[in-house]
Amino acid sequence: MNKLVYLPVFAAVIFTAAIGCKRNSEEVVYKPLVFDKEQEVKFTPISDEILFGGPARICKIGDYFAVLYYQRDSVPTFLHVFNKSGQKMGDYIPEGRGPKEGLMIMEIQNIGSDIILNDLQQKKAMSASLDSSGNVSISENQRDRKQWMINSFRIGENYLNYFAPGPYIKENRPPRLDLESSQGYRIATFYSSPLDYTDPMLRFKLDAGGCSQSLSPNGKHFVITYYDASIIELFTIDRSIKETYRGYFYPPKFKVVGTKVEPEEDRIWAFNALHAANSYVFASYDGDLASAKKKIRSNNITVFDWNGHALRLLKTDYRVDAICYSEEDGTIYAVITDESGRHYLGKLKIDLP
Template identity: 25%
Template structure:
């Protein structure tokens, strides 16, 4: 939120702004994880030095940890649901349908509860600017999946699974956990989309080899929306977040040098 957002529980304040999403040409949507709300920010107010915002939707369920809008006036939520990976909601937050389940590498992992697997397969969800396609990039393992959004369903286009997370599952009547092994291979740190491509900032490091650098990388993998690899960029500096211009010409990133700085790369310089 930079210098604009205020922390708090009031109607114009934020508790935990988790991710941002294009909503319209004049509105930027932000999902506040702790409030369970999708909030619309009026873009022109930011340039004037203050924020005008309004509540787009508030969720009743605390299970959701990612939430995006679609072009069909529906919403896709992902989280620790009992028996699904994604839940489609109408504008009032009512369930339309559930889709898929969290990945598993064998029958033992499949037997674990969906909510426990949700802890191991956390990741980032983002739509394309037209909001009719969706990508899910797993943080703790190199797994990335591509989906087509229709008015009442989700269709899997492709899923690239290079490895599964290594973790110790523990579940009791009162608690559950998925402690990651130090040998676990990290997956995708950040992801960004344009109409043509998906850009994924890829770690590929083990936790033990990169205790302080597992969440930064210089490797950006590019896919089309069918899941086909297009190209790969090796940046000359490690970054933590990425953003791409709508014409796929410029990559913006945050790099800790050591203080956070906004930098950019011309992708079409040649």
């Protein structure tokens, strides 16, 4: 009889141990990032110094570059068009609350000869069309933006939305990603996160303001990288959102103190500028400790294929603040910064498999 009493206790111990083993087996293993080839390369500046302020994005449209950066001026502007020789053709979208003005534009998306710009604060999307002479016409439409939506990309008539829900939201949390029809209903959702195992406040900090997202021009591939954690996620988008690769290379190093997330000295600076091309992913990368004393940070460019294969580590001579790749001429175009903090447009011819 006494032995029978101990039986449920024994079963509970076995069950707990089994759960523990399962959790351990699911623990993430970080492996150093290893590239097929590492090479030292040099950018060629193609413009005069530009009055750059973050955020920055660049895309090549025919013989022109559309560049997003906040230009501190008497009338600050967000969108800037350069020709292929690096001469500025015009500044567009002044800061303000009026028509064709912006307040908080952090992302541009290139679709054909159009640039889509989302203003997070004014909940509107603007479209800038470039003609073959480099003239720009701007239109805008109001778009209802859901709570916790940080970024949005247009795919045909649909939208791929990126969310970073707050740490206090326990019920009805939005997904990390959803594919939304033009009528506003959800076609597909994606919830899983590489940061599921960490503190909700830390996850929020990294998801909300600590990562970049990019959609390939053909709308089929999507990528997320983190500034302070060497993690990359690749997705295929096709009426569904399928994660095809998740690479863990170096963990985030933050401590959560109350409601604050404080960076630790032994964290590394990971990915920065991000660009999804149809065939490859390009991301500028630092790879050193935050405390490292270097003249230039984030001067490396990593190149991945869409299977997560790390193809190249290009060690450049400038900090890379924004990046795009032209498949036409096999050239990277970027907003670059020299050791003295001067900013330019630059180009870099590369050879990829």
